[in-house]
Amino acid sequence: MTRGDTALPVTLDRGSAVPLAVQLADKLRESAATGHLRGGDRLPSTRALADRLGVSRTVTSAAYEQLHAEGWILGRHGSGTYVTTSPPAARPERRGFVTNDEAPDNLLMLTPGVPWADGLDRAAWRRAWRAAADTAPAAYLNRAGITEYRAAISEHLLRHRGLDAGTDSVLATGGTTAAVVELASAVLRPGDLVAVEEPGYQRAVQAFRRAGVRVVGVPIDGQGLRPQALPSGVRAVYCSPAHQYPLGCRMSAARRVELVERARAEHFLVVEDDYDGELRYDVAPLPLLASLAPDVVVHLGTTSKILTPTLGAGWMVAPPSVTTAVLDYRELTGTRPSPAGQWVLVELARHGDLGRHLRRLRRELSERRTMLVGAFKKAGVPVLGDDAGAHLVVPLPTQEDERERVSAGKRRGVLLDGLGRHFARTPTVYGVAVGYAGCSREGLQESLWVLVDLLRQRPR
Template sequence: MAKPAGTAKPIGAARADTALPVRLDRVSGVPLAVQLADALRDAAANGHLRGGDRLPSTRALASRLGVSRTVTSAAYEQLHAEGWIAGRHGSGTYVTTSPPAGRPERRAVVEPEDSTPDLLELTLGQPWAEGLDRAAWRRAWRAAADAPPLSTAQRAGLPEYRAVVAEHLLRHRGLDTGADSVLATGGTTAAVVELANAMLRHGDLVAVEEPGYQRAVHAFRSAGVRVAPVAVDGEGLRPDALPPGVRAVYCSPAHQYPMGGRMSAARRVELVERARAGRFLLVEDDYDGELRFDVAPLPLLAALAPDVVAHLGTTSKILTPTLGAGWMVAPPAVTSVVLEYRDRTGTRPAPAGQRVLVELARHGDLGRHLRKLRRELSERRTMLTSALRAARIPVLGDDAGAHLVVPLPSAGAERELVAAGRERGILLDGLCRHFAGEPTAHGIAIGYSGCGRKALRDALDVLVELLGGAGAGTPLGAGGGSGPSAR
């Protein structure tokens, strides 16, 4: 472990020829007692001290180092608790053993970066967080803090939150369900993790959209579940391509992720019939179903077949990931095993974000934000698609959500365009990373909600130049018919 620079003051061990340097940095933010304990551990690890060596008394060591005895006593107490030293009555303090060689340094946790701060981020999954009314946001958090602390875990979620979600689903998604049928979750990915671990067994087969949401794919695989990618086209996932023996099918029928199409009514009926006949569960990820601009939000699979559908929703795309709040509406047998899983593991969704959503809904701020969000994203999409189509660059996907797709002729063109975008200060999202298997379609998925409107407008000329130069609009690679048709 690296030692802070400072003035070295040697201390003697049991043998007269042994001098142990200890450096204490008095301007460091690390407490002196912690520095001293670290130094003694290092001395044992590098051979300056060995088992059986006698240490100076706390008083003598404090005098030599010019520190208070409180510092040396605290360091010795820590090492004694860890088992590195022991006191012998009437004899002194001795080293009992040495730490393992090559101990790694303690380092701060560094999360992997998903983006570069200096780039304009036009990737998928970013909400319009800057559009939140800050006064309403602060009011909701203050009101949420007024609620008394919980004394027991609410495994299913706060009752008031479940009631708000039930009302939200009825108003904005057309799903008539009672609050008792709603489970709070930490978001759609967290819900997939719970479903994979609670109701599926190791080796079970789950069908997923291809291309699709790879965090869900990794959640299934981490639970030991086998994943079967199933192609999508302009009408969504193809039920006729489902492999035999699946236990569940994961899909995003209202706004396929990432291609942006909608599942047709005929496909929905066919998928439900297959689920009932095959006795498998449909996992409906409705990650941004509230964001439709051309017609009313599409009906949910859960409204069509509540007996075989687990509906998942989230606040991350319509509000902010800060809340860490989502929901699940599923058949009683499914919710029961999820609650049993939470009991066994001691897990539950955090209630703080639930309380904030309740307060946003209570004052009407949630509804006002959704109306403002739809207007803003609709205008952004129109601005973006108008610029692209004026340059004869086609756009894939429905008039909905917070992203669109531009097809490219090859994986090479996709890689080159993403690299060129970085050079021009724009972070773009290639389709290849959304495939669980070998990519069969290539293009750029452009997210338009995470940045400011002016920044998006200023980037239009660069986007048009880059996409036009990369051959945008030619067939979608080897599987050109797998994505939604250009609009």
């Protein structure tokens, strides 16, 4: 491996449950991040590296594809594969945490996955926190979550999602990703195969991988995940059928039936991520897979998209065997969701503030979406996604177009999201996801002409 012929020590643990391709990608990424490899260094071919490590070329090719998708390496036609990213020149003293979760002050946040937190009634919010604070400190926390919270979620699911789940069937969680971590650790085993949507929610993908679970991407189209494309031998399928993330389509009724029938026949679980299923504007919220097949479906929900991630609260409804495994895992590890956010949700629900907020949220986001879609269609900008949720997608022909539009958006004051980062492997669909909940309505209106100009198709 040369910068000039500088050897790079890479060792793979064949006894580990982590796939060799994942190990190799991690080693190369670490070398680039720590400075052993620097921008401009040329990597050996996948065949040469496979020979050197004594593995199949499939392993090295998969590792290179992952690093290419993440932007660490770049292939040059006729020349080879090169490292593109160098580490910082010096390591600063570690004084705190650095996060990319927030947009810079000079950028308008137009990325998906951000809730309309400014729409929360502040008086109701303060009242709920004060009432929650009146709750006596607990000496012991219920592993399943606060009973009142589970009852409130049971009522919420029945009213807003049509799922008849009793209080005893609901588990409190720390959110969707936290629930996936628990499923991967308590229900699945290292080496198990899990199918995920491609593109899809990458935090869930990483949660599975960190637990040693093998992940395989399954392509989606306008009707959602394609059950016929599932490989044999999967232990679970992770999907977002009501509003696919990030493309925004919904799984057709025929595919829902096909998926659960195959799950029953092949004895695998379907993990249903219903991250914003309450937010549908054309018809009533779609029925849940958990209503169709409670025996094989694990339903996950969260307050992060309909309220705020401040609460750190979500829920799980699952078959008894899964529920038992998760509770046993919590007992063994001493982990369980924090009760503070649960108590606040209880108070919001008790006074009717949760229902009022959801009605106001649907009305506001529906109007914002109509405004965006109208402006785009008038300018001839194509739009993907159902009339639902808090984001839409503008398809683009190439990855280069996608990167150019996202970069141009930053220069012009708006933070957009490319589809490329939502792929576990090499992207096959390109476009920009535009979120419309994380900013003010005035800010969205003022940015319309910028968005149209950025995303209008240009002759090549």
